[in-house]
Amino acid sequence: KQEVTQIPAALSVPEGENLVLNCSFTDSAIYNLQWFRQDPGKGLTSLLLIQSSQREQTSGRLNASLDKSSGRSTLYIAASQPGDSATYLCAVSGTNAGKSTFGDGTTLTVKP
Amino acid sequence: DADVTQTPRNRITKTGKRIMLECSQTKGHDRMYWYRQDPGLGLRLIYYSFDVKDINKGEISDGYSVSRQAQAKFSLSLESAIPNQTALYFCATRGAYDNSPLHFGNGTRLTVT
Numbered sequence: 001k002q003e004v005t006q007i008p009a010a011l012s013v014p015e016g017e018n019l020v021l022n023c024s025f026t027d028s029a030i031y032n033l034q035w036f037r038q039d040p041g042k043g044l045t046s047l048l049l050i051q052s053s054q055r056e057q058t059s060g061r062l063n064a065s066l067d068k069s070s071g072r073s074t075l076y077i078a079a080s081q082p083g084d085s086a087t088y089l090c091a092v093s094g095t096n097a098g099k100s101t102f103g104d105g106t107t108l109t110v111k112p
Numbered sequence: 113d114a115d116v117t118q119t120p121r122n123r124i125t126k127t128g129k130r131i132m133l134e135c136s137q138t139k140g141h142d143r144m145y146w147y148r149q150d151p152g153l154g155l156r157l158i159y160y161s162f163d164v165k166d167i168n169k170g171e172i173s174d175g176y177s178v179s180r181q182a183q184a185k186f187s188l189s190l191e192s193a194i195p196n197q198t199a200l201y202f203c204a205t206r207g208a209y210d211n212s213p214l215h216f217g218n219g220t221r222l223t224v225t
Contacts, residue, residue, distance in 0.1 A: 031211035043202065043218035051211055089155070093210060099145075099170070100214055104154040 002027045002094050006103035013080055014111050021075040021106045023090035033073050035064050036089045038105070044089065048075070080110045115139045118203050118217035125193050126225055133188045133220045135203030141215075143206040144186040146170075146178065148199040149219075155202065161186055193224040 003026045013019050023033070032051045036044040048057045048064040050073065056065040063076040077084060089105040116137045125131050135144065146158040157170030159178040167180055175197060179187045190197055203217040 032213070034213055036216075041200070041219075041221065044216040046213055046215065049213045091155075091214065093214075095210070099157060099160065102155040104152070 002030075002092060002101040004090060004092050004101050004103040006088075006090060006106050008106060009104065010107045010109075012109040012111065015080060015082060017080050017110075018076070018078050019080055019108070021077070021088050021108070023073040023075070023103055025071045025073075025092045025101070027094060028068050028071055029095050030068065031093045031095070033064075033066055034091045034093070034100070035062075035073075035075050036091065038087045038089060040087075047088075077108075080108075082110045082112050084108060085110050116203060116205055116215055116217035118201075118220050120220060121218065122221045122223075124223045124225065127194055129193050131190045131193055131222070133201055133203075133222070135186045135188070135217060136184050137203075137205045137215075138184065139205055139207075139215060140183070141205040141207050141212075142183065143208070143212075144180070145204040145206070145214075146176075146186070146188045147202045147204065148172070148197075149202060150199050158188065158201075190222075190224075193222075195224045198222060198224050 005024045034049045035047045050057050050066040061078040066073045087105040087107045091100040091102045093100045119134045145160045147155045161167045161180045164180045177189045201220045204214045206212045
């Protein structure tokens with residue numbers, strides 16, 4: 001059974017800092033890994049999707065990497081802003097009939 | 113307009129009542145999912161459907177049922193609501209391939225008193 005872990009559970013940084021969020025998974029037989037952002041009480045917004053054949057994806061100040069063999073992904077946020085404050089979740093889509101397994105998320109607070 | 117729409121956005125109901133949460137999508141996706149989110153427990157899969165005639169239980173299906181009325185509509189029912197079903201419920205869709213991205217609705221906040 002796939003297990004997804006996100007460490008740390010919470011992170012607080014000053015504005016302008018570069019930061020890395022971590023996601024690890026136990027079964028490397030995956031199709032893709034997707035990073036989401038969730039604001040309190042709101043839905044999940046897709047940030048980046050990395051297919052299993054890819055090493056990284058970039059969108060603006062966000063860069064996500066994938067190391068399938070070691071079961072790890074990182075989400076790098078450059079020059080953080082207070083508006084980046086949210087919970088970030090990763091989800092792994094594996095060879096289990098199109099179902100995804102989610103981590104519990106990292107709650108990020110960026111202080112002005 | 114949102115690609116994946118959930119109604120209602122918020123609902124308060126009493127123990128023992130039957131309640132239906134609805135999801136509709138305009139993405140033309142065959143695959144639809146219902147998740148619930150609880151603090152500290154992440155998102156857990158309740159039911160999923162790959163087409164109108166293909167409905168499957170997820171990891172926490174007890175106390176829930178679903179109906180896939182059309183490719184675009186997937187409803188979740190609580191036959192007799194109980195307080196521990198208080199949670200944030202999400203509908204999601206995915207395209208035809210296992211490596212397609214997930215797309216989420218904005219969620220329904222359900223409170224059972």
